Amino acid sequence: xxxxxxxxxxxxxxxxxxxxxxxxxxxxxxxxxxxxxxxxxxxxxxxxxxxxxxxxxxxxxxxxxxxxxxxxxxxxxxxxxxxxxxxxxxxxxxxxxxxxxxxxxxxxxxxxxxxxxxxxxxxxxxxxxxxxxxxxxxxxxxxxxxxxxxxxxxxxxxxxxxxxxxxxxxxxxxxxxxxxxxxxxxxxxx
Numbered sequence: 001x002x003x004x005x006x007x008x009x010x011x012x013x014x015x016x017x018x019x020x021x022x023x024x025x026x027x028x029x030x031x032x033x034x035x036x037x038x039x040x041x042x043x044x045x046x047x048x049x050x051x052x053x054x055x056x057x058x059x060x061x062x063x064x065x066x067x068x069x070x071x072x073x074x075x076x077x078x079x080x081x082x083x084x085x086x087x088x089x090x091x092x093x094x095x096x097x098x099x100x101x102x103x104x105x106x107x108x109x110x111x112x113x114x115x116x117x118x119x120x121x122x123x124x125x126x127x128x129x130x131x132x133x134x135x136x137x138x139x140x141x142x143x144x145x146x147x148x149x150x151x152x153x154x155x156x157x158x159x160x161x162x163x164x165x166x167x168x169x170x171x172x173x174x175x176x177x178x179x180x181x182x183x184x185x186x187x188x189x190x
Contacts, residue, residue, distance in 0.1 A: 059135035085114020
């Protein structure tokens with residue numbers, strides 16, 4: 001299974017249950033230019049050359065099974081779209097949905113006015129389509145319900161594979177995956 005929560009539901013056969021991490025084939029995602037650095041004071045590491053140009057692309061990807069999760073962020077997206085996604089020179093951001101259609105209220109107010117929609121695609125095309133969206137921010141909302149406690153952190157690490165920090169709900173595996181303000185944000189309110 002992919003989470004400890006799921007493993008705990010199989011207590012009667014616990015000796016047969018393993019929790020395995022998600023693994024992504026990073027060759028399916030675009031390369032990010034990086035360079036190795038040595039600051040001369042013993043600090044070595046990798047520095048990524050990520051350039052964000054306006055408009056900032058905020059991306060949500062998922063199927064209809066996430067309808068309740070998306071409802072969690074719809075009011076915040078309405079406010080965000082109204083403030084940052086205006087038409088013309090005021091457009092500081094765009095919001096892209098891939099898979100499930102955004103909430104009807106958002107579609108009526110903002111479709112092609114800062115809000116864009118990419119329909120469902122065959123799984124074989126999924127990685128190339130999602131990567132082509134080139135997210136700067138990857139949304140990872142989860143409704144606080146028992147079903148979501150069993151979901152893995154796949155959405156968060158998928159965002160990272162595209163060099164995009166995630167804004168994630170403080171639910172389940174997301175809570176323990178993100179280092180708040182370092183590689184994403186853990187949202188505790190809309």
